[in-house]
Amino acid sequence: MNLDIATLSLGLAIFLLLNLIAALWRAARGPTPADRMLAALLFGSTGVGILVLLAFAGGHPALVDVALTLALLAAISGIAFAQRAWQKPGEEDDAP
Amino acid sequence: MPHRQQTSHATTSRSALRRGAIFALLWLAAAEGNLNAWPLALAGVAGATAASLWLLPAKTLLPISAGGLLRFLVWFVRQSLAGGIQVAGLALQRQPALRPALIEVPLTLPPGLPRLLFTAALSLMPGTLGVRLQGDTLLVHVLDRRQPLADDAARLANRVAAVFREAR
Amino acid sequence: MLLDLLSALLLLAGAAFFFAGTVGLLRFPDIYTRLHALAKADNLGLGCVLAGLALQADSLAVALKLLAIWPLALIASAAVGYSIARRAERLGVAPWQERQP
Numbered sequence: 001m002n003l004d005i006a007t008l009s010l011g012l013a014i015f016l017l018l019n020l021i022a023a024l025w026r027a028a029r030g031p032t033p034a035d036r037m038l039a040a041l042l043f044g045s046t047g048v049g050i051l052v053l054l055a056f057a058g059g060h061p062a063l064v065d066v067a068l069t070l071a072l073l074a075a076i077s078g079i080a081f082a083q084r085a086w087q088k089p090g091e092e093d094d095a096p
Numbered sequence: 097m098p099h100r101q102q103t104s105h106a107t108t109s110r111s112a113l114r115r116g117a118i119f120a121l122l123w124l125a126a127a128e129g130n131l132n133a134w135p136l137a138l139a140g141v142a143g144a145t146a147a148s149l150w151l152l153p154a155k156t157l158l159p160i161s162a163g164g165l166l167r168f169l170v171w172f173v174r175q176s177l178a179g180g181i182q183v184a185g186l187a188l189q190r191q192p193a194l195r196p197a198l199i200e201v202p203l204t205l206p207p208g209l210p211r212l213l214f215t216a217a218l219s220l221m222p223g224t225l226g227v228r229l230q231g232d233t234l235l236v237h238v239l240d241r242r243q244p245l246a247d248d249a250a251r252l253a254n255r256v257a258a259v260f261r262e263a264r
Numbered sequence: 265m266l267l268d269l270l271s272a273l274l275l276l277a278g279a280a281f282f283f284a285g286t287v288g289l290l291r292f293p294d295i296y297t298r299l300h301a302l303a304k305a306d307n308l309g310l311g312c313v314l315a316g317l318a319l320q321a322d323s324l325a326v327a328l329k330l331l332a333i334w335p336l337a338l339i340a341s342a343a344v345g346y347s348i349a350r351r352a353e354r355l356g357v358a359p360w361q362e363r364q365p
Contacts, residue, residue, distance in 0.1 A: 005271055005320055012279045012313070019286040023302075026290050034295045034352035038302065041348070044340040045306035046282060048333060049313050053275075056317055061128075064329060068126065071336035078343030082350075125332055129325035173311075180281050180308030183301050187288030196297060196359050216342035220307060225300050227349040237296040237349065237359060 010057035013050050020046045040081075044074035111154035112145055119144040158209065164258035171255055172217060179222040186239065197241035200233045201249045205256055214256050224248065267319055274316030281309030294360035295352045303345045310337050 020042060027038040048067045055063035119141045124131075131137065186192045205211050215226040215234060223243050228235040238245055288301025314330050321327040 005268060005275075008272055008275055009317070012275055015279055016282055019282050023286050023289050032295060032352060032355060032357055034348050034355060034357060035298070037344070037348045037351065038289070038295075038298065041299075041302050041306070041341055041344050044337055044344065045285075045302070045310045048337055049278070049282065049310050052314060052317055052330065052333070056320060061326075064326075065126070068329060068333050068336070071333045071340065074340035075336045075343070078340040078347070081347040082343040084347075121328075122332065125325050125328035127325070128329065129323055176304070176308060176311070179304040180284075183288060183304045184281055184284030187284045187291060187301055187305065192291065194293070194297060194360070195362060196294075197361075198359055215346065216339070219303055219342050219345050220338060222304075223300070225296060225303065225349055226346050227296070227353050235353070237300075239297065239300055 006057050006059070009053045013053035013057055016046055016050045016053065020050065040074075040078075044071065044078070048074075107154045108149065111157075112149060115148050116141055116145045119148075158206075158260040160259060161261045164261070168255050168259050172220075175217075175221045179220060182222045183239070193240070195240045195242065197238055198227065199236050199238055199241070199245055201236050201245065203229075203232050203234055204250075204253050210256050210260050213259065214252060217252060217256070218249070221248070221252065271316045271319045274312045274319070278309045278312030278316060281305045281312060285309060295357055296349060296359050299345050299349055303341050307338055307341055310334065 023042050023046065024039055027036055027042065030036055048071050051063050051067035051070065055061055055067070120137070123137050123141055127133070127137070186194065203211055203214070205214055211229065211234075215229055218224050218234070218236065219226045223239040224245065225237040226234055227237050236245065236249075282305070285301050285305030288305060289298050292298045292301055311334050314334050318327040318330040321330060
């Protein structure tokens with residue numbers, strides 16, 4: 001049994017890239033502004049997945065750091081978004 | 097919003113030690129175990145600990161049970177697996193069997209972190225998606241309105257309450 | 265190698281979940297159901313990919329770094345997913361119902 005994880009990683013990275021393109025096309029088509037916000041979700045999951053796979057495929061370990069940073073920024077901006085969403089005046093303020 | 101509170105020194109220093117250890121572990125992982133830049137690591141860990149104590153003083157945080165958190169994580173990974181498999185199955189069906197509905201769920205957990213963890217985890221569990229947190233209810237979108245939502249929500253609330261020791 | 269086999273299986277399972285998420289996004293009828301597809305399938309896909317690669321890591325620290333990405337991605341999609349659903353509801357987007365009268 002001789003498995004080449006690097007080659008598999010490269011193939012799957014390309015496969016995920018095709019997924020990302022199809023999903024982005026769908027998100028851009030709308031029809032509501034909320035649909036277009038789906039692009040923000042896609043980079044946090046599929047984008048990060050592509051980066052870590054490429055890190056192993058090409059032996060560029062630094063791409064793992066890029067993925068980690070992207071995930072961290074996605075988490076921070078997501079929380080900022082959500083906080084705005086549930087702190088509208090006259091609604092429940094969920095701060096502790 | 098950060099505000100300082102009268103906190104006993106013992107609580108604060110225990111909290112600082114615990115958080116410092118977590119930040120140090122994160123640094124070790126991010127630096128891949130390489131400690132050549134240890135002065136920078138020390139400064140980074142100290143700065144992160146100070147910032148976290150300023151933004152989230154030890155007293156405002158409910159005590160977290162390590163065992164409860166670990167059990168929650170294991171259970172959550174299993175639920176997340178079930179959720180992913182369910183939605184993947186629906187997506188790949190010839191005619192996706194969707195019976196969606198918006199349903200209100202009463203919140204039994206205290207406001208703050210417990211409710212946030214509840215809402216976030218619910219969205220990653222099978223068939224449920226948090227839509228609106230308002231007052232003491234959470235509006236939930238379900239993929240199948242025959243799902244026993246009240247039971248699932250109660251089970252999740254119990255798990256979250258076990259993470260925060262005094263959440264009940 | 266058993267470890268390589270396990271890695272490969274996890275990577276392939278991850279790609280399958282990503283694919284299912286994309287299919288759900290393309291086929292599901294409204295924003296709420298599409299959010300279900302992305303929030304669950306894509307996150308599980310990422311978790312599988314990260315676990316598969318962590319098995320290949322040279323050191324425990326590298327494996328931990330890879331696994332640390334997962335909770336961040338989960339927080340991001342829970343928060344962004346909630347914001348999108350909340351926004352859609354505010355905009356008055358009604359959830360799709362089967363067999364509309």
